[in-house]
Amino acid sequence: MDNSVLPAIDIDRLQVSYGSQQVLHGVSLSVAPGEFIAILGSSGCGKTTLLRTVAGFQKASGGAIRLFGRDVVDVPPEKRGMAMMFQSYALWPHMTVLGNVGYGLRLRGVSKDEIRSRVAAILKMLNLSGLEDRKVTNLSGGQRQRVALGRALAIEPEILLLDEPLSNLDAKVRIQLRSEIKALQARLGFTAIHVTHDREEAMTMADRIVVMDAGRIAQMGSPKEVYDQPSSPFVASFMGAENTIELDIRATGQEREIWTRDGRSVPFSGPVPTGAVTAYFRDDVASLDAPDARIEGSIVLPGRITQRTYPGGHYRYVVAIDDRHFTVTDDRYHDVDRPVGLRLPVASLHLFPSDYAKGGIHA
Amino acid sequence: MSGKMELSPGPVGPLPLKSLGQTHQQAAPSRSTTAMWVGGSLVFKTLALVVFAFLLFGPLANLVLWSVAERWYAPFKLPVSYGLRYWEVVFRPTGDAMSSLVTSVAIACLTVVVALCVSVPAGYALARLKLPWRTALMILFLLPQAFPSVAIYINVARVFYSIGLTGTIPGVVLVHAAHGLVYSVWIAAAAFAAVDKDLELAARNIGASPLRTFFTITLPLAAPGIMASAIFVFLESLDEFTGTFFVGVPQVTTLPLLLYNASMGGNYQIASITALILLVPSVLFMIVIERFLKADVLSKVGQ
Numbered sequence A: 001m002d003n004s005v006l007p008a009i010d011i012d013r014l015q016v017s018y019g020s021q022q023v024l025h026g027v028s029l030s031v032a033p034g035e036f037i038a039i040l041g042s043s044g045c046g047k048t049t050l051l052r053t054v055a056g057f058q059k060a061s062g063g064a065i066r067l068f069g070r071d072v073v074d075v076p077p078e079k080r081g082m083a084m085m086f087q088s089y090a091l092w093p094h095m096t097v098l099g100n101v102g103y104g105l106r107l108r109g110v111s112k113d114e115i116r117s118r119v120a121a122i123l124k125m126l127n128l129s130g131l132e133d134r135k136v137t138n139l140s141g142g143q144r145q146r147v148a149l150g151r152a153l154a155i156e157p158e159i160l161l162l163d164e165p166l167s168n169l170d171a172k173v174r175i176q177l178r179s180e181i182k183a184l185q186a187r188l189g190f191t192a193i194h195v196t197h198d199r200e201e202a203m204t205m206a207d208r209i210v211v212m213d214a215g216r217i218a219q220m221g222s223p224k225e226v227y228d229q230p231s232s233p234f235v236a237s238f239m240g241a242e243n244t245i246e247l248d249i250r251a252t253g254q255e256r257e258i259w260t261r262d263g264r265s266v267p268f269s270g271p272v273p274t275g276a277v278t279a280y281f282r283d284d285v286a287s288l289d290a291p292d293a294r295i296e297g298s299i300v301l302p303g304r305i306t307q308r309t310y311p312g313g314h315y316r317y318v319v320a321i322d323d324r325h326f327t328v329t330d331d332r333y334h335d336v337d338r339p340v341g342l343r344l345p346v347a348s349l350h351l352f353p354s355d356y357a358k359g360g361i362h363a
Numbered sequence B: 001m002s003g004k005m006e007l008s009p010g011p012v013g014p015l016p017l018k019s020l021g022q023t024h025q026q027a028a029p030s031r032s033t034t035a036m037w038v039g040g041s042l043v044f045k046t047l048a049l050v051v052f053a054f055l056l057f058g059p060l061a062n063l064v065l066w067s068v069a070e071r072w073y074a075p076f077k078l079p080v081s082y083g084l085r086y087w088e089v090v091f092r093p094t095g096d097a098m099s100s101l102v103t104s105v106a107i108a109c110l111t112v113v114v115a116l117c118v119s120v121p122a123g124y125a126l127a128r129l130k131l132p133w134r135t136a137l138m139i140l141f142l143l144p145q146a147f148p149s150v151a152i153y154i155n156v157a158r159v160f161y162s163i164g165l166t167g168t169i170p171g172v173v174l175v176h177a178a179h180g181l182v183y184s185v186w187i188a189a190a191a192f193a194a195v196d197k198d199l200e201l202a203a204r205n206i207g208a209s210p211l212r213t214f215f216t217i218t219l220p221l222a223a224p225g226i227m228a229s230a231i232f233v234f235l236e237s238l239d240e241f242t243g244t245f246f247v248g249v250p251q252v253t254t255l256p257l258l259l260y261n262a263s264m265g266g267n268y269q270i271a272s273i274t275a276l277i278l279l280v281p282s283v284l285f286m287i288v289i290e291r292f293l294k295a296d297v298l299s300k301v302g303q
Helices: A047-055 A097-107 A112-125 A141-154 A171-188 A199-205 A223-228 A233-238 B002-007 B014-067 B085-091 B096-128 B134-146 B149-162 B169-193 B197-205 B210-239 B242-248 B255-264 B268-292
Strands: A009-018 A021-031 A036-040 A062-067 A082-085 A159-163 A191-196 A208-213 A216-221 A243-252 A255-260 A265-267 A275-281 A287-289 A298-309 A315-321 A324-330 A339-345 A350-353 B069-071
Touching: A009 A047, A021 A047, A021 A062, A021 A216, A036 A047, A036 A199, A047 A082, A047 A159, A047 A191, A082 A141, A082 B197, A097 A112, A097 A141, A112 A141, A141 A171, A171 A199, A191 A199, A199 A223, A208 A223, A208 A233, A216 A223, A216 A233, A233 A275, A233 A350, A255 A298, A287 A324, A315 A339, B014 B069, B014 B268, B069 B268, B085 B096, B085 B268, B096 B134, B096 B169, B096 B210, B096 B255, B096 B268, B134 B169, B149 B169, B149 B242, B169 B210, B169 B242, B197 B210, B210 B255, B210 B268, B242 B255, B255 B268
Parallel strands: A036 A191, A036 A208, A082 A159, A159 A191
Antiparallel strands: A009 A021, A009 A062, A208 A216, A243 A255, A243 A275, A255 A265, A275 A350, A287 A339, A298 A315, A298 A339, A315 A324
16 A cells, blocks of 8 residues: 555544444454455444445444545535445336436536436446336346446446445356456446455455454455465354364474374474464365375374265265264265375464354354 | 065054055045035135125115116105206206315315325335334324314314314315325325335435435335325315314315215205215225335335
């Protein structure tokens, strides 16, 4: 971020309450002009509240929101100069496509002919040419959300807010619109905040990801940072590392070792303190090996294959270790009920002290 | 299941057979009772329908008959002579009926205007704003319906008399409007509540002031429901009798009052024809309401 440029959006210790229930507990976030931010979190974490407070639909009970240096906490939504896309599309059913997309221009006193030509240009950009006089109720979901995008972009906003706009669409349309929005953002240069609960959507669209949990920011960083170095068990499991095993880190002289509960050890060097740790890992980091294999840099847990499926391309196995079950993919064919070793590279385990925020793991 | 049976044919084999036989025996009588039930309920349904149709259309048929009966007296089950003489009397341009029809429609239109002036802002406030006494306010509009109307209208007449409103069109309009507000406020509140808030926010968001948003987004979207409430109020006003009787008489004569006077005077033909005229808007209303009042609005009435 360039310090000489004012941030497009500067959220400073923002607090929001619904009645006596506090939803946002002092959220601070600074967005550079032209940056694409994704706010990721499970439902009820406050991400939509944060977006709606930025838009001005929700009153803040504390803190500040500055747009290019201008404090807007007490400014009504129509004077904030941003545009929003809604999950429900929020198109006006009593207007045509032209009426919807041209609404913002009509408010700004643009002449009828110019509205028509500017709307035509926007529709062309969104591959909706010729639909001006169509009723929005006669459009498909993907077309409706494109019209909503057109309506937002027609006023040439500096900031675009996206409130889960893709979550009601079919998988195919969703992926298509993702890249269209991203391409338009690169072309037009607006700043975007995108709220979503879809991890992949956030990863593929955003320059920076903000993971929220219970009204606070849990972690903020580039998609790769958040994915590879989650800062807490919550972020780890939210980013897909939902399997856990209990391990111990012990110091023997200068060396440190990581011990499995059945007494195997591998040398370890990392910032995690000595003691009981919980390892979080994604399904795709585990692989199958011989049950008694000893591999440098990996721990091997002996288990038994209880299930095999073939989803195509590779086999998917369920491996039971004691009473725990893990899903592993492997290219080779193995018999069910065979003893096997679950191999986990230590480098791809996310280790947290076992007493770290008990109960903070969300599925 | 089948695998197990093959393994031990002795003790298990006969069992399913026996149980099958039992189910057959049980099924046979139950099937005939079902048939009886179906037959019985069909007869019952038909009978109920006939009774219902008679209750509904019997009085109407009687009305139609009376409207074309020129002479009809005691021992005869049907009119003695038929004719359209009384229709001519009613529709004569100088007749009482036409002038009271005009009065009725004028009062109904004014009532709709007054009711909408209150119900549009009130309905919006009840639907959108966080009002502390919301339920109490909703019930307040129900109050005129809750008490015996005669008691209320006698007192209204007294108050109106002291301020010179009795016997005037504005007086009658006010009485009708108070009565119609229940429907119009409740339906308008439901109509506004049925408008998705995001639709308003989307307009505010791209630069529309609250007032502009109301007139370009909220009101057009709530219009069908508000139209329906206007029709309700219009019909209620056309049909209203008690209030008009206490506040309007003798200067203001509406169709229901004419109907009342005609039937009290034994002039059943005029009364029947007036009643049939009053029926027309109700039928039209039923056709229109079905188009205007959508399920999403109806589901929010009284919430």
